Amino acid sequence: MKYLDEFQDPELARRLLDEIHATVTRPWALMEVCGGQTHSIIRHGIDQLLPDQLELIHGPGCPVCVTPLEVIDKALEIASRPGVVFCSFGDMLRVPGTGRDLFRVRSEGGDVRVVYSPLDALRIAQQNPEKEVVFFGIGFETTAPPNAMTVYQARRLGIRNFSLLVSHVRVPPAIEAIMQSPSCRVQAFLAAGHVCSVMGVEEYPELAERYRVPIVVTGFEPLDILEGVRRTVRQLERGEHTVENAYPRAVRPEGNPAARAMLADVFEVTDRAWRGIGVIPGSGWRLSARYREFDAEHRFSVTGINTVEPADCRSGEVLQGLLKPNECEAFGTTCTPRNPLGATMVSSEGACAAYYLYRRLDVAPARLEASPVA
Known part of the structure; x- marks a missing residue:
């Protein structure tokens, strides 16, 4: 299959690995900022x-995982109300809130539905004018445009019983927050190709220059990732x-x-909390004033939410890349995909789920000390 089989070629992978091995002369720590990667x-x-x-550090690149507990609890509160049809992608239904998840709300009688597009939720609103239909809009710059388009369409068509619970986040401010952390060991980034296919690369040169870190926009197949690592290591070794x-087959500079x-019309930049990290200034979107009437958080006045994270998660x-999943005491024991403590074990892009699915169950070896960027 074009752009699939040819990017999984074992011989080409071996050549890239040989070049990487020949290039590396000292320890380096690289972070991929994408759960798919x-x-x-x-x-x-x-x-x-x-x-x-070479150490690959897994960053906060899973959209489900970084959705803050407070927003999950707001979703649970809205979905529990009579007359509400709450629509979401399937991987959000098992994400634990404080004491329950959306599956539990559905088992208790809530009208919680899995959809495959936000436009499916808009169609449900058209077909059920007596109901309030809410779509759970989460994710990075990749999923924000279709959610923005859906709100735009709702306004254009006069569908007033539709709203969006927004928890969209932006990657560049997260990279900045990571680099400003006192515990940061990251010396280079593999940037998410799908994010850059939407937003381009114009926000990254300033970050690369300010923090003196290589940033290589990378795809998702094995050869994509190896090529990203090869380019990153070459820069690090050269200072x-x-x-x-x-990833030029998918990403244009603009x-x-x-x-x-569409994003500029429907959304505006705002501070946003990231689960497990905290508030990152300018790292999210919310509906702009023109579309504020479609904001579920305002429509349902979900305030006074008190969240409690599991103590052992x-x-x-x-x-934050400070811990490998298999270094957690709960990993694979009290925390499994069937009974997760946190979102990283639930999501199809979560690091803990990846380690569990692909049987990385042994305790990880001690990390290498990373050298400062030249």
């Missing part, structure tokens, strides 16, 4: 094929810190102008 890395054992001096696009225009450390 994390799963590909663990599934194909890419981290185990790299030189011992360079620029932005490179290793991104997708139509999608960006260390997913916040996993999301």
Whole structure:
């Protein structure tokens, strides 16, 4: 299959690995900021094929995982109300809130439905004018444009019984927050190709220059990731810190102008809390004033939510790249995909789920000390 089989070629992978091994002369720590890349890395054992001096740190790239507990609890509160049809993608239904999840709300009589597009939720609103239909809009820059389009369509068509519970986040401010952390060991980034296919790369050169870190836009197949690592290591060894696009078949420097225009119309930048990390300034979107009437948080006045994170869940450390999933005491014992303590064990892009699915159950070895960026 074009762009699939050819990017899983074992011979080409071996050549890239040989070049990476020949290039590395000292320890380096790289972070992939994408849950899809994390799963590909663990599934194909890419981290185990790299030189011992290279550590891949799994960043906060899972949209389900970084959705804050407070927003999950707001979703649970709205979904529990009579007359509400609460629509969501399936991987959000098992994410634990304080004491329950959306599956539990549905078992208790709530009208919670799995949809495959936000436009499906809008269609449900058209077909059920007597109901309040809410779509749970989460994710990075990749999923924000279709959610924005749905709100735009609701306003254009005069569908007033539709609203969006928004928890959208932006990658560049997260990279900045990671680099400003006193515990940061990251020396380079593999940027998420799907995010850059929407937003382009214009926000990254300033970050690369300010923090002196290479940033390489990377795809999701094994050869994509190895090529991203190869380019990143080459820069680190040379003491360079620029932005490179290793995913040109999907990413243009300007991104997708139509999608960006839709985002600029429907959303506005705001501070946003990230689960396990805290509030990152300017790291999210909310509905702009023109579309505020479609904001479920305002429509249902969900305030006074008191959240309680499980004491034995260390997913916040996993999301910050401070802990590998199999270093957590609860991993694979009291925390499993069937009975998760945190979102990183639930989501199809969560690091804990990847380690569990691909049987990385042994305790991880001690990390290498990372060298400062030249």
